[in-house]
Amino acid sequence: xxxxxxxxxxxxxxxxxxxxAMSTPRPIRSVTTAPRGFEGEGFPVRRAFAGVDLAELDPxxxxxxxxxxxxxxxxxxxxxxxxHRGFETVTYMLDGTLSHTDSHGGGGLITDGDTQxxxxxxxxxxxxxxxxxxxxxxxxxxxxxLWVNLxxxxxxxxxxxxxxxxxxxxxxxxxxxxxxxxxIAGDLSGHGxxxxxxxxxxxxxxxxxxxxxxxxxxxxxxxALAYVLAGxxxxxxxxxPVETGQLTxxxxxxxxxxxxxxxxxxxxxxxxxxxxxxxxxxxxxAWYGPFxxxxxxxxxxxxxxxxxxxxxxxxxxxxxxxxxxxx
Ligand code: MN
Numbered sequence: 001x002x003x004x005x006x007x008x009x010x011x012x013x014x015x016x017x018x019x020x021a022m023s024t025p026r027p028i029r030s031v032t033t034a035p036r037g038f039e040g041e042g043f044p045v046r047r048a049f050a051g052v053d054l055a056e057l058d059p060x061x062x063x064x065x066x067x068x069x070x071x072x073x074x075x076x077x078x079x080x081x082x083x084h085r086g087f088e089t090v091t092y093m094l095d096g097t098l099s100h101t102d103s104h105g106g107g108g109l110i111t112d113g114d115t116q117x118x119x120x121x122x123x124x125x126x127x128x129x130x131x132x133x134x135x136x137x138x139x140x141x142x143x144x145x146l147w148v149n150l151x152x153x154x155x156x157x158x159x160x161x162x163x164x165x166x167x168x169x170x171x172x173x174x175x176x177x178x179x180x181x182x183x184i185a186g187d188l189s190g191h192g193x194x195x196x197x198x199x200x201x202x203x204x205x206x207x208x209x210x211x212x213x214x215x216x217x218x219x220x221x222x223x224a225l226a227y228v229l230a231g232x233x234x235x236x237x238x239x240x241p242v243e244t245g246q247l248t249x250x251x252x253x254x255x256x257x258x259x260x261x262x263x264x265x266x267x268x269x270x271x272x273x274x275x276x277x278x279x280x281x282x283x284x285x286a287w288y289g290p291f292x293x294x295x296x297x298x299x300x301x302x303x304x305x306x307x308x309x310x311x312x313x314x315x316x317x318x319x320x321x322x323x324x325x326x327x
Contacts, residue, residue, distance in 0.1 A: 003094045003113035003205060004166045009180055012173040015189045017215040018255045025215075026224050026253035028236040029056065034065065034227075034245045040079030040128070043141070044069050046245045048227045054287075056249050058223065058280040059199040061087060061147040061292055065229060065245070068095070068142035075138055078129025083311045084120035085302045086155040086292040088148040088197055091116045092184065092205070094229070094272075096141035097134050102126035103312025106161050110143075113166030115184055117195050121150070121157035123302065123311035144229070144274065146203075151281050152294050154198040168194040178212025179260075181205075186277075189217050201278035208233065208260035208271040216256045222277035224250035231271035232261040244268065 006012065034046035048063035078098070091098065092115045100116060101107035103125040110116045118126070130141070150157075170183035170193045181188065185195030186202030195203065202222065208214055208231075218224050226235060226248040234241060235248045235258050242248060250256060260271035286293045291302040305311055 003092075004169055004171065004182060005207070006171060006180060009173040009177045012171050012180075013191065014173050014175055014177075015181060015191070015216060017175040018217045023217070023255045024253035025237045025255045025257050026218065026250035028238055028240050029249045029251045031235070031240060031242055032247050032249075034247065039064060039066070041077040043067070043077045048144075048245075048247050052247065052249060054285055055280075056223070057225070058282065059149045059201065059278040060225070060276060061149050061285070061287065063144060063146050063227060065227070066141065066143045066145065068140070068230070070140055071138040073136060073138040076130035076135045076141060079127060081125050081127045081314050082290055083123060083125050083302075083306045084118075084290045085123035085305075085311065086120065086298075087150050088117065088119045090146040090148060090185075090195070090203070091118070091128070091143065092146075093143035096139060096143065097131055098128055098143065099131045100126060100128050101315070102159070103314065104159055105315065106159070108163050113169065113182075115164040115169070115195060117162035117164065117185075117197070119150070119157060119160040119198070121155065121159050123305065124159045125312045125314060146276070147292070148197050148199060148201060148278070149281055149285065149292055150198055152283055155293065157198075162195060164194045170194065174206075174208075174212065174214045176212070179206050179208040179214045181214075181216075182207075187219075197278075199278055199281055201276065204275040205229075206258075206271075206273050206275060208258070208273065210260050210264050210270065211262045213257070213259040216275065218254055218256045218277055220252065220254040222279055224256050225276045226250070226256065226258055227274045227276070229272040229274055230268035231264050231273075233271040233273065234259045234261065
């Protein structure tokens with residue numbers, strides 16, 4: 001059962017469909033299929049943004065869908081200790097639990113509909129790993145991690161966390177009750193989500209019933225992306241087919257249209273889609289591994305600072321782990 005659900009969508013506040021005479025549905029610019037890979041110590045991911053120009057993604061940098069995977073006992077894996085600087089990570093778990101610890105003494109558990117927002121800012125070390133009891137028991141693991149870029153002046157802010165519990169997410173319904181809209185961050189039709197970023201964004205996890213269509217008013221100064229976490233559907237007024245692991249980049253307009261196919265597979269009976277948009281930062285991006293800066297010199301400086309221990313050190317409780325600068 002993915003993330004937070006409700007029994008009766010009609011009890012939720014509705015996001016009204018835009019007036020067709022006044023609104024411009026965004027056309028489809030591209031649909032790409034995420035290649036599969038492995039992250040950290042070997043957990044399966046889909047690289048959602050692979051092959052898409054950073055200018056189209058701006059202010060987003062990177063998106064990994066983690067799983068969906070059913071682990072046998074002893075199989076769950078995480079990452080080693082590794083650094084970050086210059087951006088924010090947003091980790092959202094649909095199923096399963098991820099534990100997080102960092103060099104500033106922060107951390108916590110992210111589970112079943114929770115979101116953790118980490119502003120790496122000027123830099124830190126952290127580790128993301130399943131808790132011991134999950135490693136022992138195994139089980140379902142499904143989530144994603146999104147990287148949101150920081151504008152130049154915010155790359156040096158102190159690291160910060162926002163732990164958004166599943167219950168904090170703003171639950172809304174589409175205009176006819178055909179979709180559950182979980183507003184995790186930003187604004188949607190006058191409603192506000194709990195997460196906030198330096199760069200304004202809107203982030204929605206939608207679960208769409210078979211045959212239902214969703215028409216979301218979408219700020220025209222934001223970009224618009226839709227990534228299918230599970231199921232089969234259609235995007236745009238073109239009704240272009242999309243399925244699990246596919247990213248749609250929308251063009252300009254002020255409305256995002258998507259729909260779930262009537263027929264879905266039994267293991268994913270609905271369409272689950274992550275709809276993202278933000279105000280582009282439009283600055284040069286120099287990105288190497290865990291560092292997202294404006295210039296190559298700043299990336300080199302980040303490497304030096306990391307090697308010199310200026311991004312922090314592993315808390316003694318967790319000493320002994322190797323630090324992998326490329327994770
Ligand atoms: Mn990380």
